[in-house]
Amino acid sequence: MLVRMGLILYLLVTLQTYPRMIKGCNQLLTPKQFFDKPVNVFSLNMWGLTPFKGLPDPRLGFLPPFKKERFKGVWEHIKEKSYDIAFLQEVWFKQDHNSLLQSKLFSTEYGLGSTDCKGSDINDEIILPNRCHGLVTLSKAELKENEFVEFPEAGEIFESQASSVYIKKGFLVSKIYFEDDIEILLINTNLASLQPRADVNKNIRVDQVKQIIEYVERDKKPGLVILGGSLNQNGGVNTTEELQLLEEAGFKDTFRISGRHNSCSRTTSCFTWGNRNNTFTKKGLETYRVDNVLVLNRNKETEINVTKFEVGQVKVSLPDDTQVSLSDHDPVHVQLKIRLDNTLKQEKE
Numbered sequence: 001m002l003v004r005m006g007l008i009l010y011l012l013v014t015l016q017t018y019p020r021m022i023k024g025c026n027q028l029l030t031p032k033q034f035f036d037k038p039v040n041v042f043s044l045n046m047w048g049l050t051p052f053k054g055l056p057d058p059r060l061g062f063l064p065p066f067k068k069e070r071f072k073g074v075w076e077h078i079k080e081k082s083y084d085i086a087f088l089q090e091v092w093f094k095q096d097h098n099s100l101l102q103s104k105l106f107s108t109e110y111g112l113g114s115t116d117c118k119g120s121d122i123n124d125e126i127i128l129p130n131r132c133h134g135l136v137t138l139s140k141a142e143l144k145e146n147e148f149v150e151f152p153e154a155g156e157i158f159e160s161q162a163s164s165v166y167i168k169k170g171f172l173v174s175k176i177y178f179e180d181d182i183e184i185l186l187i188n189t190n191l192a193s194l195q196p197r198a199d200v201n202k203n204i205r206v207d208q209v210k211q212i213i214e215y216v217e218r219d220k221k222p223g224l225v226i227l228g229g230s231l232n233q234n235g236g237v238n239t240t241e242e243l244q245l246l247e248e249a250g251f252k253d254t255f256r257i258s259g260r261h262n263s264c265s266r267t268t269s270c271f272t273w274g275n276r277n278n279t280f281t282k283k284g285l286e287t288y289r290v291d292n293v294l295v296l297n298r299n300k301e302t303e304i305n306v307t308k309f310e311v312g313q314v315k316v317s318l319p320d321d322t323q324v325s326l327s328d329h330d331p332v333h334v335q336l337k338i339r340l341d342n343t344l345k346q347e348k349e
Contacts, residue, residue, distance in 0.1 A: 073316025113148030155192025
C-alpha cells in the first residue's frame with residue numbers, strides 16, 4: 001500500500017510539472033533575476049524555404065540546403081549561449097519548429113494566429129507552408145498574450161514554381177510580465193522582401209512599419225519594447241526611411257547606439273546578408289543589413305545601454321565534417337544592460 005501511494009504521489013507531481021517542462025526550463029523571473037545581468041537578444045532569419053535556387057527535391061522541387069542540420073545547429077547555439085530572447089523568422093515547417101523546442105525556452109506556437117497553416121516536412125511527404133508566417137519567438141521568461149498581426153499587403157515574395165504559395169506577412173507580439181508591475185513587449189517581424197535591383201516592395205515596407213508603430217502606440221503599458229527580425233532595408237550603414245519612422249516613434253537602433261556603424265567592412269561585418277564568411281554567399285554579391293534589433297524605452301527613470309552588438313559567423317558541422325553557416329543570413333546578437341529605477345527594482349515583500 002505504501003509503495004502504491006508513493007507511486008501515485010510521484011505521478012501527481014510529474015503531471016503537475018510536465019507542462020512547465022515541455023514549455024521551458026525557466027520559471028517566471030523577478031526583475032532582479034532578469035535585469036541584474038545583461039539581457040542577451042538573438043535574431044536570425046532561418047532560411048527555411050527558397051523558391052529560387054534551392055536543392056532539387058522529388059517531393060517539391062526546391063528546399064534550402066542542409067535545413068535539418070542548420071536548424072539543429074540553431075537550437076544548440078541558442079542553448080549553449082543561453083540567450084534570454086530569440087527572434088526567429090522563416091520557420092515554415094512544424095517539424096522545424098518542434099526541433100527548436102529543444103533549446104528548453106518558452107516558445108510561441110507554430111502558425112500562431114493562422115489555423116490554415118499546415119506546413120510539414122517529413123521523409124516521404126512535404127506539405128507547402130501555405131498561409132504561414134514563419135515567425136517564432138523564444139524566451140527564458142514565460143511569453144504571454146501572444147498574437148500574430150497580419151499586414152494588409154505582403155509584397156512580392158515568390159516567383160516561378162512557388163507562385164501558388166501564399167505566405168503571410170505581419171508581426172508576432174508577445175508580452176513578458178515580471179513582478180512589481182513590469183511589462184516588456186516583444187515584436188518579431190519579417191517585412192516585405194528586399195529586391196535591391198528593383199525594390200518594388202519599398203513602399204509596402206514603409207506601410208508595414210507604420211502599422212507596427214500604430215500597434216505599439218495603442219498599448220501604452222509596456223515600459224520597454226524590443227523589436228527584432230528582418231526589416232529588409234536597403235541602406236547599408238545609413239538610416240533608411242523605415243528606420244527613420246521607427247526612430248521618430250522613439251525606437252533606438254542598437255546597431256547605431258553601439259557605434260558599430262563607424263567600423264563596418266566586408267570582413268569585420270555589421271551586415272547580415274552577403275558576408276564573405278557565410279558559406280552560402282556567392283562571389284560578387286553585395287552586402288546588406290537586413291536584420292535588426294531596436295529598443296523603445298518609455299520609462300525616463302530606466303537606462304538602457306547596448307554593451308555588445310555583433311553579427312555572428314556561426315557554423316554547424318555536416319556528417320562529413322564540412323562546416324556550413326546557420327543560414328544565408330548571419331545572426332544578430334545584442335547585449336543590453338538595463339538599469340531600472342529604485343522603485344521598480346524593489347522586490348515585493
